[in-house]
Amino acid sequence: MRDGDRPSQCCLLLSGWACRYKLLSEGRRQILSFHIPGDPPDLQSLHIQTMDHSLATLTEAKVAFISHESLRDLTARFPGIAAILWRDTLVDAAVFREWMVGMGRRSAFERIAHLFCELYLKLQAVGLAENYRCPLPVTQADLGDALGLSNVHVNRVLQEMRGKSLITLRSHTLVIEDWRELLRFAEFDPSYLRLKKRAMA
Amino acid sequence: MSLRLQPVLVGTGSHDTDSHFVFAERYLVAVIVQLSDDHDDEGRWFLEAGFGRIDDPNAPTFADLDEAQSWIADQLA
Numbered sequence: 001m002r003d004g005d006r007p008s009q010c011c012l013l014l015s016g017w018a019c020r021y022k023l024l025s026e027g028r029r030q031i032l033s034f035h036i037p038g039d040p041p042d043l044q045s046l047h048i049q050t051m052d053h054s055l056a057t058l059t060e061a062k063v064a065f066i067s068h069e070s071l072r073d074l075t076a077r078f079p080g081i082a083a084i085l086w087r088d089t090l091v092d093a094a095v096f097r098e099w100m101v102g103m104g105r106r107s108a109f110e111r112i113a114h115l116f117c118e119l120y121l122k123l124q125a126v127g128l129a130e131n132y133r134c135p136l137p138v139t140q141a142d143l144g145d146a147l148g149l150s151n152v153h154v155n156r157v158l159q160e161m162r163g164k165s166l167i168t169l170r171s172h173t174l175v176i177e178d179w180r181e182l183l184r185f186a187e188f189d190p191s192y193l194r195l196k197k198r199a200m201a
Numbered sequence: 202m203s204l205r206l207q208p209v210l211v212g213t214g215s216h217d218t219d220s221h222f223v224f225a226e227r228y229l230v231a232v233i234v235q236l237s238d239d240h241d242d243e244g245r246w247f248l249e250a251g252f253g254r255i256d257d258p259n260a261p262t263f264a265d266l267d268e269a270q271s272w273i274a275d276q277l278a
Contacts, residue, residue, distance in 0.1 A: 028259050150258070152236065152247050156215040159239050 001055040007045045009065040013037050016061025017137055021145070022053050031146035033095065034058070034119065034138065038126045043089055046071055059137045087194075094192040103148045106186075111147045112157045113186035116167065118193065120176060125195045132176040136169065202277050204230075204270050211249060215239060220249065221266070223273055230277065231255045233269050236262065251276075 001007060003022065018041050020032040032053060035041040042055050046068050057063070075082035098118070102111045119136065123129035138146075144154045161167045166182050168175045176182055204225055209232075211220040216237035223231040234249040236242055246269045248260040254276050263269035 026259070148258070150247075152217070152240065152262070155240055156213065156217070159215060 001042060001051060003051055003054045005051045006049050007042065007051065007068075009067045010040055010042055010046055010071060011055075012040045012064045012066060014062040014064055016063075017058040018055060018061060018063075019058055019142070019146070020053050020055050029145045030148070031142060033092070033099070034146065036119075036123055036126065037128065040085075040088065043085060043092075058142060091192075091194050094194070098192055099146075108147070108149050108153045109157050109160065110186055111149065112143065112154065112161070113166070113182050114188055115143070115147065116174060116176065117183055117186050117188040117190070120174070121190055121193055121195055125193075132179050134174050135172060136174040137172045202226075202274050204274060206266065206270070213249065217247070217249075223270070225273075225277055228252075231273055233263070233266075 001011075013035055015037050018035040018039070020035070020041060022030045022032065024030070033041070042051070045051060071085075075085065095118070098114070102114055106114060116136075120129055120132070120134050123134045128134065140151055140154045140158070143149070144151050147154070149157075158167075158169060162169070164178075164181075166176070166178050166185070168177060182188075202225055204223055206221040206223055209220050209222050210218050211232060211234055212218070213234060216239050217234045218237075220232055220234040222229055223233060230252050231248060232250040233246045236245050236247055242262055245262040245264060246266065247262050248255070248257065248269075251257055251260065251273075255273055257276070261272070263272060
């Protein structure tokens with residue numbers, strides 16, 4: 001789905017990862033968000049007809065499409081579902097705010113630490129992560145494009161995190177070796193994700 | 202535009218330390234660092250910092266110092 005498209009359906013990610021992004025000239029790309037199974041990454045197209053950004057899968061993915069007509073009918077008949085979808089867009093906006101704080105004020109190290117905490121908790125909430133281990137099927141270039149960092153800086157931070165025994169990262173699996181320290185470095189407060197409390201201790 | 206290089210060690214907090222100041226006449230315009238074997242593109246040169254028109258968050262890495270200087274000169278032209 002591209003910037004400027006006028007979709008007639010929303011999608012729901014059933015498996016795999018996706019991202020929203022904007023492209024500038026000379027191939028410059030800003031990734032705006034990462035999406036995991038269970039996310040409806042283009043829900044806003046239900047009410048805002050023209051896409052103001054693009055959406056792409058980052059891995060092999062299974063995606064369900066739900067027509068706008070069906071969604072409108074569903075939300076009209078079941079206000080509880082409308083409220084859940086509204087809540088989803090509000091949490092989505094909260095994640096954007098955290099990313100904005102990161103991009104504007106957090107160091108490269110803090111940004112990456114914060115993203116790892118966020119992704120782990122989101123994946124854990126949908127049963128795709130446990131024991132501080134989760135899939136991370138994105139490249140260093142993707143991380144850089146999401147966090148406004150060069151590939152070189154991303155690589156340096158990952159090396160430093162390994163050096164501090166905070167994480168290991170191998171074959172697209174992130175293992176968080178020291179969750180408490182990672183939270184501390186990131187100044188991570190999970191309340192914006194509005195998840196039920198599980199492994200925060 | 203004639204550029205002048207001056208070797209320097211930069212404390213990047215990583216193994217990437219071998220660097221050059223790049224001067225355009227009297228002015229420091231860039232700091233370029235050679236990437237260590239921590240990186241897949243080991244040996245290439247990275248724009249660690251650029252000043253004025255060289256300040257570009259999307260600068261490429263460079264195969265050698267000539268390529269780096271040529272890119273910097275283009276930005277200044």
